[in-house]
Amino acid sequence: MGDSGFEARVEQALADAGLRRNFASAMGGFAARRLAVFPDAAALERLREQGAAARRRALARLPELLEELERALVGNGIHVHWAETAAVGNRIVLEILEAHGVRRVVKGKSMVSEEMHLNAFLARHGIDAVETDLGEFIIQLAGETPSHIIVPAVHKNRAQIARLFHEKIPGTPYTEEVAELNAVARRTLRRMFREAGAGLSGVNFAVAATGTLCLVENEGNGRMCTGVPPLHIAVMGIEKVIERLEDLPPLLRLLTGSATGQRVTTYVNLISGPRRAGDPDGPREVHVVLLDNGRSAVYADPELRATLQCIRCGCCLNHCPVYTRIGGHAYGTTYPGPIGKVLTPQLAGLERAGGLPFASTLCGACEEVCPVKIPLTRLLRRLREETVRAGAAGGAGAGALERLAWRGYGLSAQHPRLYRLLFACGRWLGGLMPPVAALERWGRAHAEPRFARLSLRRLFRKRGIPDA
Amino acid sequence: MPEHARDRILARLRRAPREAQPPDDAATPRAPAPGGEAAAALEAALAAMRAEVQRLPREGWAGELRERLRGRGLSSLLYARDTPWAPALEEAWAAGPERPPALVAWEGTVEDFRDRLFVADAAITRAEAAAADPGVLVLRPGPAEPRLLSLVPPVHVVLVPGERIFGTLEEALAGGGFTPPLPANLVLVSGPSKTADIELTLAFGVHGPRELLVFILE
Numbered sequence: 114m115g116d117s118g119f120e121a122r123v124e125q126a127l128a129d130a131g132l133r134r135n136f137a138s139a140m141g142g143f144a145a146r147r148l149a150v151f152p153d154a155a156a157l158e159r160l161r162e163q164g165a166a167a168r169r170r171a172l173a174r175l176p177e178l179l180e181e182l183e184r185a186l187v188g189n190g191i192h193v194h195w196a197e198t199a200a201v202g203n204r205i206v207l208e209i210l211e212a213h214g215v216r217r218v219v220k221g222k223s224m225v226s227e228e229m230h231l232n233a234f235l236a237r238h239g240i241d242a243v244e245t246d247l248g249e250f251i252i253q254l255a256g257e258t259p260s261h262i263i264v265p266a267v268h269k270n271r272a273q274i275a276r277l278f279h280e281k282i283p284g285t286p287y288t289e290e291v292a293e294l295n296a297v298a299r300r301t302l303r304r305m306f307r308e309a310g311a312g313l314s315g316v317n318f319a320v321a322a323t324g325t326l327c328l329v330e331n332e333g334n335g336r337m338c339t340g341v342p343p344l345h346i347a348v349m350g351i352e353k354v355i356e357r358l359e360d361l362p363p364l365l366r367l368l369t370g371s372a373t374g375q376r377v378t379t380y381v382n383l384i385s386g387p388r389r390a391g392d393p394d395g396p397r398e399v400h401v402v403l404l405d406n407g408r409s410a411v412y413a414d415p416e417l418r419a420t421l422q423c424i425r426c427g428c429c430l431n432h433c434p435v436y437t438r439i440g441g442h443a444y445g446t447t448y449p450g451p452i453g454k455v456l457t458p459q460l461a462g463l464e465r466a467g468g469l470p471f472a473s474t475l476c477g478a479c480e481e482v483c484p485v486k487i488p489l490t491r492l493l494r495r496l497r498e499e500t501v502r503a504g505a506a507g508g509a510g511a512g513a514l515e516r517l518a519w520r521g522y523g524l525s526a527q528h529p530r531l532y533r534l535l536f537a538c539g540r541w542l543g544g545l546m547p548p549v550a551a552l553e554r555w556g557r558a559h560a561e562p563r564f565a566r567l568s569l570r571r572l573f574r575k576r577g578i579p580d581a
Numbered sequence: 582m583p584e585h586a587r588d589r590i591l592a593r594l595r596r597a598p599r600e601a602q603p604p605d606d607a608a609t610p611r612a613p614a615p616g617g618e619a620a621a622a623l624e625a626a627l628a629a630m631r632a633e634v635q636r637l638p639r640e641g642w643a644g645e646l647r648e649r650l651r652g653r654g655l656s657s658l659l660y661a662r663d664t665p666w667a668p669a670l671e672e673a674w675a676a677g678p679e680r681p682p683a684l685v686a687w688e689g690t691v692e693d694f695r696d697r698l699f700v701a702d703a704a705i706t707r708a709e710a711a712a713a714d715p716g717v718l719v720l721r722p723g724p725a726e727p728r729l730l731s732l733v734p735p736v737h738v739v740l741v742p743g744e745r746i747f748g749t750l751e752e753a754l755a756g757g758g759f760t761p762p763l764p765a766n767l768v769l770v771s772g773p774s775k776t777a778d779i780e781l782t783l784a785f786g787v788h789g790p791r792e793l794l795v796f797i798l799e
């Protein structure tokens with residue numbers, strides 16, 4: 114793998130029993146709650162079809178819809194900005210803030226702003242961006258990045274958070290009471306909401322027909338950021354657009370059900386403009402930054418385009434056997450887990466991230482749960498091929514030994530006798546595998562594999578299932 | 582310069598191979614409305630999200646509301662004066678002896694009122710519509726009703742006219758009069774503010790209201 118840092122981080126994560134326990138139980142909980150909220154498999158399948166169709170319809174007309182969105186937003190009095198790169202997006206945000214003399218902004222959760230590294234950029238220009246989603250607030254205090262796209266501080270336990278609050282928020286006594294910790298955050302952030310010169314947010318869906326920004330959340334911090342300060346700036350990827358308001362209900366059900374197993378979030382905030390004449394409150398100006406940052410290149414490929422259907426629910430993370438064992442930080446990317454392994458190499462380039470698609474078992478769990486039916490395994494395989502072909506990421510997956518092994522496998526697969534002989538050997542000798550070199554390293558984080566007594570072929574025959 | 586970025590992005594998207602337009606799902610049957618009466622289903626859904634739901638008789642609802650808010654330890658209740666239901670509230674509060682919560686009117690713009698807003702105990706608004714599935718109230722703030730009333734005070738009291746309860750969100754959006762141009766802000770609310778960001782332990786009232794009191798007018 115090209116990114117040796119990745120391997121080192123994986124080793125580290127696997128050795129951290131506490132971290133593994135946290136992730137396994139949290140992700141298991143999400144998976145169970147998702148099943149509970151979608152009890153009828155056939156109904157869920159229909160809903161997924163509906164959601165996937167809404168996203169595909171939007172992408173099929175992406176350039177036209179973006180223009181329609183722009184027209185509708187402008188018609189609603191919202192300022193629209195286009196940014197080809199994260200750097201340009203950051204500049205645009207900075208210029209708006211500077212034009213208004215803003216020194217502090219309150220920020221709602223936004224993965225796109227993480228992708229842009231917006232907070233660090235603003236800090237370098239003397240502007241304080243305060244994260245207000247509780248999870249984001251916690252990791253900002255800790256100087257970390259999110260480890261999950263929905264629950265960014267899921268890797269932290271309450272003792273760590275208690276210590277953090279005690280050390281970083283003046284006048285806070287040490288307490289591990291969750292209610293008390295929440296109260297501390299509420300008190301601290303209320304003042305910020307009240308005084309901040311601007312609010313920054315992401316966007317979950319942008320409705321082209323009505324020029325509406327849709328923000329989904331449970332805490333109310335997003336409503337604070339977009340409703341209290343006099344200026345609101347939203348950043349969104351250009352793929353977030355949907356055709357019309359009617360597409361929203363099924364997508365909302367899919368998003369919240371898949372993300373956290375909720376029927377609906379506490380708030381769905383639909384913003385279609387700044388404060389209008391006669392309105393007693395609301396921001397006086399609303400700006401939207403439409404960010405490309407590599408998305409139009411993803412769009413250019415008809416197969417890889419499906420990546421852009423993503424609604425960032427995090428469900429593929431929750432169900433991924435790799436993610437649930439190593440957590441989000443090991444990936445070293447803004448977007449971890451299956452969607453990260455597909456998206457990052459396309460945005461950052463195969464040279465830098467071409468190794469990521471190999472960190473997968475191709476088990477297909479992600480694809481099976483993805484609410485908008487993105488063919489994640491097909492995309493992973495496609496990106497692997499490209500990486501190998503390009504010789505990128507140090508020619509990942511194509512070492513001499515591995516090539517030899519695959520050639521041998523190919524040979525045996527074409528000669529049934531040889532195949533049976535080899536597998537018989539495997540069955541007899543499998544239990545005697547010496548824990549050397551690569552196997553030994555592998556064995557540190559895995560249970561030893563056991564070879565089945567009967568091959569699948571023999572099992573089939575035994576059950577009277579005829580050969581095809 | 583920004584115009585150029587726009588044109589370059591759109592040009593790149595236009596150069597990409599066209600896909601056949603996928604079939605429109607408008608004809609796809611929607612999830613059926615929950616069985617039974619919509620109001621009962623809404624009540625159950627909201628209660629599951631830890632909202633407190635009560636019914637109020639249409640006749641004399643404001644006096645009854647005042648009674649039921651007694652003893653909750655609220656010192657004040659904010660309301661917006663220009664709403665159609667404000668006179669009933671004022672009348673009910675004027676009728677009885679003075680006791681908490683005191684009825685306090687929002688005044689001016691948020692710039693004038695911010696300090697009082699941030700120390701208020703509770704506020705009352707109306708829901709423009711509601712949907713039993715998935716259990717949401719549709720708030721429509723505007724000139725008559727500030728959006729922050731339903732967000733900043735720790736207790737949010739909502740009036741829901743029974744005839745505005747729809748089976749599904751699809752029906753509520755289609756039949757609730759939400760035609761373009763949409764108001765600057767529409768909010769779907771399903772319960773009190775909550776978070777599970779610390780060890781996935783559920784806690785209420787982290788930023789928005791800690792209690793949501795829903796009164797369905799029958």
Ligand code: SF4
Pocket residue numbers: 371422423424425426427428429430451452479482483484485486487
């Ligand atoms: S790829 Fe699918 S499952 Fe993963 S975050 Fe995106 S929408 Fe959710």
